Amino acid sequence: MSEYTDFNKRLSSNEANKNELNIINAVIKEIGERGALPRYFTRDEKNAYALPPKQEKYFIQSDDYGIRLYCVVLNEQIVFLVNGDRKKTQKATDPVSNGGKYFYMANSLHEELIKDKLNKIINWRDNDLEIDDDYLVNIKG
């Protein structure tokens, strides 16, 4: 099962998450048509890009920063949807943050992809991702 499917399956089992998931999935559809511009993502920490985009403050409660789906954005046309959870602390790096695992996973994937591109193991340009069928990437998370 892909990380993105796991994200949807795990979180959609709770009816209270439905509206936030709908917004994230609607944004993904729009990004598919408009391109992955930085302004469509929340970019609070490190290289991590997350969905949904930043929204009104009323949406955020003191112990609830909403659901985050962490992504790896290689360029405007290539995006990896990773995984996520409800963010309960301001910083995803906080040890008690339940989204932290996926935040690190996305950052690690990003780092490894960049490393492998520099080592000419993989390459990408525009919407073309050159990758071998047996390509494996070891990520933390």
Added chain:
Amino acid sequence: MSEFDFVKKMQDDIPEDVRIYVKKSMDILDRLHELMEQQGIMQKELAERMGKSEAEVSKWLNGVQNFTLKSLSKLEAALGASIIEVPCKRNRLQKLLTIKVYRGEAKPHYLSEFKKLETPKNSNGSDHATAA
């Protein structure tokens, strides 16, 4: 259900109002960036034009916001261009009036600029409609 079908179902099940909210929010966001690019201004200048803090304007330019009509009006005034368009009754009426003139009926004096739409007289003196 296969993984592909599950993801497709998640997409298909998004309520129409949520789709519209997300699309319109992103349209507004893109329009703001487009106007600023056309005018060659950064968020600092936009904030100055609006008498707002740069932090507040930054929030509008980076994310989807539930804009109030007041905020949108301020943005339109600051950028001197329309951000959202609403199909209004006035525009529809104008179209109806244009059709009336075309058919050679009574012409309100304020529509005299539509000269090319005025109906020529027939040899028998009666009005008739002609295609423009």
